[in-house]
Amino acid sequence: MMNSSEFNYHDGMDLYTEETPTSRFQSLIKQSTRIHQGPPHRRLLNTVKEDLDDTGRVRRWTFGAKNQSETRTIMMMGETGTGKSTLINVMVNYILGVECEDNIRFEIIEEEERSQTESQTTAVTVYEIYGQEGVPVQFSLRLIDTPGYGDTAGGESDKAIAENLRKLFQIEKGVHEIDAVCFVVKASQNRLTASQSYIFDAILSLFGKDMKNNIMALITFSDGQKPAALEAIDKAGIPCARNKKKNLFTSNSIM
Numbered sequence: 001m002m003n004s005s006e007f008n009y010h011d012g013m014d015l016y017t018e019e020t021p022t023s024r025f026q027s028l029i030k031q032s033t034r035i036h037q038g039p040p041h042r043r044l045l046n047t048v049k050e051d052l053d054d055t056g057r058v059r060r061w062t063f064g065a066k067n068q069s070e071t072r073t074i075m076m077m078g079e080t081g082t083g084k085s086t087l088i089n090v091m092v093n094y095i096l097g098v099e100c101e102d103n104i105r106f107e108i109i110e111e112e113e114r115s116q117t118e119s120q121t122t123a124v125t126v127y128e129i130y131g132q133e134g135v136p137v138q139f140s141l142r143l144i145d146t147p148g149y150g151d152t153a154g155g156e157s158d159k160a161i162a163e164n165l166r167k168l169f170q171i172e173k174g175v176h177e178i179d180a181v182c183f184v185v186k187a188s189q190n191r192l193t194a195s196q197s198y199i200f201d202a203i204l205s206l207f208g209k210d211m212k213n214n215i216m217a218l219i220t221f222s223d224g225q226k227p228a229a230l231e232a233i234d235k236a237g238i239p240c241a242r243n244k245k246k247n248l249f250t251s252n253s254i255m
Contacts, residue, residue, distance in 0.1 A: 078184030080148030212239030
């Protein structure tokens with residue numbers, strides 16, 4: 001366990017004191033903007049934003065300096081309201097070395113992105129977080145965030161999302177490898193929607209069914225009972241990684 005020390009940090013017009021391991025978080029605080037005083041303190045990471053195509057609907061947000069560390073690429077897909085944005089922020093905190101008992105949380109998804117305008121609902125965003133010094137995880141993380149499909153825009157929006165995903169994997173500055181696809185679904189959902197099936201089929205058409213052992217079902221909002229979503233995934237024929245008992249892997253732990 002690292003020793004904690006107290007330090008003052010001046011954030012714009014605010015002067016406050018935080019109890020935190022300075023060797024881990026002082027640099028990150030200087031590279032982020034306060035969202036909420038807390039506790040826990042919530043801060044938005046200052047990212048470099050880049051459009052990867054001329055429409056602005058395939059884009060990359062980068063945090064940290066590029067380095068030679070190995071990069072893991074994960075695609076996150078899920079309908080609006082499944083908690084996908086929260087899961088992305090949890091993964092980012094893990095990469096940055098934040099632990100459950102720490103009194104600080106970092107976020108990479110801006111609030112306005114969670115209430116997107118119609119022109120943004122089909123945008124695919126790549127979040128790249130380069131490995132940081134002094135943290136246990138010594139690799140960089142690339143998260144591909146598909147928008148909250150299934151919104152009021154309907155089928156045409158789903159088609160546009162699928163097209164933007166294809167574009168991301170085809171353009172020169174895009175993504176050309178992937179380690180896992182995470183399918184985020186609420187525990188209470190007892191059947192998959194047409195939008196979920198459409199987007200999932202589009203992803204399988206990109207990577208093929210050989211990808212099945214790299215597809216993970218992330219079940220959210222669980223009450224500890226067997227999630228109805230497990231049966232829905234089975235009925236829909238969604239190929240997902242399973243444990244030795246042939247059960248889908250599930251977890252309800254979150255920061």
